Amino acid sequence: MFKIAVAGTGYVGLVAGVCFAEVGHQVICVDIDDHKVKMMKQGISPIFEAGLEELMRKNYKAGRLDYTTDYVSAYKAADAIFIGVGTPEQPDGSANLSYIATVARQIAENIEKDCLVVVKSTVPVGTNDKVEQFINDFLVNDVKVEVASNPEFLAQGTAVYDTLHAKRIIIGTESKWAENMLMQIYEPFKLPIVSVNRRSAEMIKYASNDFLALKISYMNDIANLCELVGADIQDVAKGMSFDDRIGSKFLNAGIGYGGSCFPKDTKALEYLARQNGYEFRTVKAAIEVNADQKTLLFKKASRRLITFHGLKVAVLGLTFKPGTDDLREAPSLENIPLLLEQGADIYAYDPVGMDNFKRKYPEGAANGSGSITYVNGPEEALNGANVCFIFTEWGEIKAVKPAEYKAKMRTPLVYDGRNLYEVSTMKEAGVEYYSVGRK
Numbered sequence: 001m002f003k004i005a006v007a008g009t010g011y012v013g014l015v016a017g018v019c020f021a022e023v024g025h026q027v028i029c030v031d032i033d034d035h036k037v038k039m040m041k042q043g044i045s046p047i048f049e050a051g052l053e054e055l056m057r058k059n060y061k062a063g064r065l066d067y068t069t070d071y072v073s074a075y076k077a078a079d080a081i082f083i084g085v086g087t088p089e090q091p092d093g094s095a096n097l098s099y100i101a102t103v104a105r106q107i108a109e110n111i112e113k114d115c116l117v118v119v120k121s122t123v124p125v126g127t128n129d130k131v132e133q134f135i136n137d138f139l140v141n142d143v144k145v146e147v148a149s150n151p152e153f154l155a156q157g158t159a160v161y162d163t164l165h166a167k168r169i170i171i172g173t174e175s176k177w178a179e180n181m182l183m184q185i186y187e188p189f190k191l192p193i194v195s196v197n198r199r200s201a202e203m204i205k206y207a208s209n210d211f212l213a214l215k216i217s218y219m220n221d222i223a224n225l226c227e228l229v230g231a232d233i234q235d236v237a238k239g240m241s242f243d244d245r246i247g248s249k250f251l252n253a254g255i256g257y258g259g260s261c262f263p264k265d266t267k268a269l270e271y272l273a274r275q276n277g278y279e280f281r282t283v284k285a286a287i288e289v290n291a292d293q294k295t296l297l298f299k300k301a302s303r304r305l306i307t308f309h310g311l312k313v314a315v316l317g318l319t320f321k322p323g324t325d326d327l328r329e330a331p332s333l334e335n336i337p338l339l340l341e342q343g344a345d346i347y348a349y350d351p352v353g354m355d356n357f358k359r360k361y362p363e364g365a366a367n368g369s370g371s372i373t374y375v376n377g378p379e380e381a382l383n384g385a386n387v388c389f390i391f392t393e394w395g396e397i398k399a400v401k402p403a404e405y406k407a408k409m410r411t412p413l414v415y416d417g418r419n420l421y422e423v424s425t426m427k428e429a430g431v432e433y434y435s436v437g438r439k
């Protein structure tokens with residue numbers, strides 16, 4: 001078993017650290033955020049992930065897992081240091097590598113024994129080479145350091161399960177020493193390991209994410225065409241799903257992908273291609289389709305209504321998908337400012353994401369002429385509403401019956417970005433219903 005330090009306790013770092021402890025490694029999780037570290041020491045997860053807190057408490061109690069802001073002590077004693085800090089998008093589409101650089105410098109200045117540094121964060125192809133060089137440039141003690149790539153494929157909402165039951169673990173190394181060590185670290189997971197060189201590992205991550213983003217944008221494009229020619233996207237997707245070459249996943253049309261990964265990883269790959277003199281036309285198209293898709297329903301509703309000013313607008317769902325509290329790149333963040341600007345009085349509900357949303361949009365009158373109120377359930381949001389937008393397919397929102405829209409709303413006008421209902425059922429219930437890719 002190894003002594004592992006993990007830099008960054010977000011969705012990737014914390015889940016990786018907890019799962020390493022769960023299979024028996026000795027783990028110390030490092031974060032710069034003192035408040036987060038204090039919470040974690042009390043067994044409270046700073047992120048919403050199914051099953052995470054149970055494993056945090058179990059492994060902390062067993063003495064295999066701890067949390068700290070003291071990176072000096074954490075890094076100097078580690079056999080391996082996994083980096084899971086953010087690599088957010090910059091205005092030009094490139095990945096911001098400053099958090100990675102900070103950790104690399106902290107490692108270089110503090111390690112006291114040979115160490116494998118493993119980059120789990122999603123980084124552009126070639127970054128691991130630079131990180132290795134950077135660490136060696138700043139190394140204080142006479143020790144050996146190598147860098148390996150180990151991109152992460154978990155999905156938020158099922159992160160713990162995805163880590164313990166990963167379809168594959170990708171390791172990218174440039175030496176037998178690094179490869180063997182990573183193989184041993186992952187051995188207790190008993191999962192398939194694909195071992196490649198560092199640059200291929202980095203590319204596998206982007207190629208996988210961008211392929212999925214392309215699939216979603218393709219289905220959204222088909223959905224938009226379905227509406228124009230009178231086909232039904234759900235029937236079309238069902239028909240496609242029987243073909244093994246296509247598969248049944250990621251065929252749902254809607255109001256576009258969000259989250260911390262697909263939007264930034266498509267832009268970063270497109271940027272990387274541009275830097276190398278290559279025009280990445282397919283990924284560029286996926287980005288453009290997605291940008292338009294996010295405000296599709298707002299535009300549809302704007303064509304139907306004279307104004308949103310003074311209207312009570314129910315918003316069901318704020319997070320970018322169910323099962324997470326993450327709002328990054330969520331369609332709600334595109335649509336709510338537009339509604340507020342137009343003077344809408346929004347009544348928003350999300351079972352998990354409201355606290356995070358309140359930090360961006362505090363309750364009450366907004367800067368524009370509209371206002372936002374947070375409510376405790378879909379029924380409260382719908383009460384007396386003139387129009388309703390569905391942005392996230394949470395179970396609590398799916399459970400709202402068509403008749404409830406008719407009964408509770410002042411005018412039962414519903415714009416559904418997740419195609420939760422049968423068109424015919426909504427019609428029978430007396431709801432004026434608009435969705436994506438269906439008549």
Ligand code: NAD
Nearest residue numbers: 008009010011012030031032084085086087121122152156
């Ligand atoms: P996040 O923003 O949730 O967490 C990053 C954490 O790093 C924060 O807690 C921050 O305080 C901490 N941090 C910043 N600088 C630090 C430092 N010097 N030392 C220690 N901690 C520091 O990020 P995330 O969503 O977990 O993503 C991390 C990386 O993994 C990104 O590159 C992302 O693209 C990739 N990834 C994310 C997902 C996902 O679903 N979120 C999935 C696969 C890959």
